[in-house]
Amino acid sequence: MFSTSLTWNDLQFLLQGAWVTILLTLASIAIGTLMGVVCGLLRALLPRATLPLAWLLDVFRSVPLLIQFVLFNAFKSIAGLNISAFSVACVVLGIYAAAFCTEIVRSGVLSVPLNLRRASRSLGLSYTQDLRYIVLPMATRVAFPGWLNLVLSVMKDTALVMWIGIVELLRASQTIVTRIQEPLLVLCIAGLIYYVMSLVVARLGARLESRWQEND
Amino acid sequence: MIEIDNVHKSFGELDVIKGVSLTVNKGEVVSIIGGSGSGKSTLLMCINGLESIKRGSIRVDGTEVHAPGTDLNKLRQKIGIVFQQWNAFPHLTVLENVMLAPRKVLGKSREEAEALAVKQLTHVGLGDKLKVFPGKLSGGQQQRMAIARALAMSPDYMLFDEATSALDPQLVGEVLDTMRLLAEEGMTMVLVTHEIRFARDVSDRVAFFRNGLVHEIGTPDQVIGNPQRPETADFLKSVN
Ligand SMILES: Nc1ncnc2c1ncn2[C@@H]1O[C@H](COP(=O)(O)OP(=O)(O)OP(=O)(O)O)[C@@H](O)[C@H]1O
Ligand SMILES: [Mg+2]
Numbered sequence A: 001m002f003s004t005s006l007t008w009n010d011l012q013f014l015l016q017g018a019w020v021t022i023l024l025t026l027a028s029i030a031i032g033t034l035m036g037v038v039c040g041l042l043r044a045l046l047p048r049a050t051l052p053l054a055w056l057l058d059v060f061r062s063v064p065l066l067i068q069f070v071l072f073n074a075f076k077s078i079a080g081l082n083i084s085a086f087s088v089a090c091v092v093l094g095i096y097a098a099a100f101c102t103e104i105v106r107s108g109v110l111s112v113p114l115n116l117r118r119a120s121r122s123l124g125l126s127y128t129q130d131l132r133y134i135v136l137p138m139a140t141r142v143a144f145p146g147w148l149n150l151v152l153s154v155m156k157d158t159a160l161v162m163w164i165g166i167v168e169l170l171r172a173s174q175t176i177v178t179r180i181q182e183p184l185l186v187l188c189i190a191g192l193i194y195y196v197m198s199l200v201v202a203r204l205g206a207r208l209e210s211r212w213q214e215n216d
Numbered sequence B: 001m002i003e004i005d006n007v008h009k010s011f012g013e014l015d016v017i018k019g020v021s022l023t024v025n026k027g028e029v030v031s032i033i034g035g036s037g038s039g040k041s042t043l044l045m046c047i048n049g050l051e052s053i054k055r056g057s058i059r060v061d062g063t064e065v066h067a068p069g070t071d072l073n074k075l076r077q078k079i080g081i082v083f084q085q086w087n088a089f090p091h092l093t094v095l096e097n098v099m100l101a102p103r104k105v106l107g108k109s110r111e112e113a114e115a116l117a118v119k120q121l122t123h124v125g126l127g128d129k130l131k132v133f134p135g136k137l138s139g140g141q142q143q144r145m146a147i148a149r150a151l152a153m154s155p156d157y158m159l160f161d162e163a164t165s166a167l168d169p170q171l172v173g174e175v176l177d178t179m180r181l182l183a184e185e186g187m188t189m190v191l192v193t194h195e196i197r198f199a200r201d202v203s204d205r206v207a208f209f210r211n212g213l214v215h216e217i218g219t220p221d222q223v224i225g226n227p228q229r230p231e232t233a234d235f236l237k238s239v240n
Helices: A008-045 A051-062 A065-079 A085-110 A114-122 A127-164 A169-180 A183-213 B040-047 B072-076 B094-104 B110-123 B139-151 B169-184 B196-202 B220-225 B230-239
Strands: B002-011 B014-024 B029-034 B055-060 B079-082 B157-161 B188-192 B205-210 B213-218
Touching: A008 A051, A008 A085, A008 A127, A008 A169, A008 A183, A051 A085, A065 A085, A065 A127, A085 A127, A114 A127, A114 B079, A127 A169, A127 A183, A127 B094, A169 A183, B002 B040, B014 B040, B014 B055, B014 B213, B029 B040, B029 B196, B029 B230, B040 B055, B040 B079, B040 B157, B040 B188, B079 B139, B094 B110, B094 B139, B110 B139, B139 B169, B169 B188, B169 B196, B196 B220, B205 B220, B205 B230, B213 B220, B213 B230
Parallel strands: B029 B188, B029 B205, B079 B157, B157 B188
Antiparallel strands: B002 B014, B002 B055, B205 B213
């Protein structure tokens, strides 16, 4: 019946690729979230002054990620920077995620009604206390679903780093396909791994959200 | 004492307050009535510095509210304000809503703040809702929570901006009762209200606002019972 030349070694190779995908996702989401929270807050609170920042981030949001990878990689060689392909990938993906995260955070902050902020200020809370105890917690709840989507999409976008020579999950599966010529099977397995990873993220997120929703 | 002296306020080109003077003495209850857009809410927000003014001065206990050096966060601790929209913080429980400012602004310990909050919430009849999130409360309950939240700062003044206007008719009474209690306890209050009968009951003085000016002011019996100016009479007719 069913026979395949896919070996145990190949599977391990796939899982190693998946591990790289996870690391890349974690690193770039960490960078992106950190920068995104700062930039998003600035954008929401000082909209005029940070307009140039918005233009810059627009560039990163609109230029296809693949072009950004190749350009940054080329820039790296030209400038003679001695950094690994993995770091390049983290930086590019991180900034890309930051550009989206900025918008997510900004709209979260702007969703907090002005009336609530007036109420908290009228109790004597300072500007920063209002941000910390009212605006940020409320904005987090609003921004969270969008942020979760960002995590899932960045996880899939990590596949593009194979163009700068990193072996992540998709690249690993292609290598195996080339050797054993069973694309359907291998891609199904790779797809399944992506699915499981996304499922875990989505489930964790859903659990957090439902805990918040109990309150409303 | 709140001393409002010839205050002007505009939003861009729109002049909203055009020279209002009004003094509210310690222990006094002053109601402000008047048509929509006459600047009542704006005046309340100028009193605690949530809105800036263009000209004139507002002093609270002698402190110039709009002077550059004034510590507004400090000043606001003694001026409670309750808005038309009850403005509960939805991510905090009822108890946490009330505890927040005493803890973070006054620096009280958790135990102290909690005892204080429980006391105020019990006072407004919400002693059994401490762990509930505001989303689960009725409008009247949320508004009473907002009152307790303001009172937890032990303010010397309470400003109410149409505290009952957004409530279903059957919930208005409970909030008015809470406010009446406060007036009887001697709180200095400024009430913006459309509840004319209530204003007549609890106020020491009533001010009728029109076009950004105090059009008529006096005791409730004068202004509501026997208005001297035709516009005041017309307004009273229109709300009854
Ligand atoms: N933030 C703002 N920006 C621009 N215009 C404003 C602002 N707030 C209020 N106004 C305008 O100022 C005028 C007075 O508003 P205000 O809310 O003080 O009236 P009010 O007497 O409280 O009316 P109501 O009984 O409807 O609450 C209105 O014409 C309103 O449109
Ligand atoms: Mg108003």
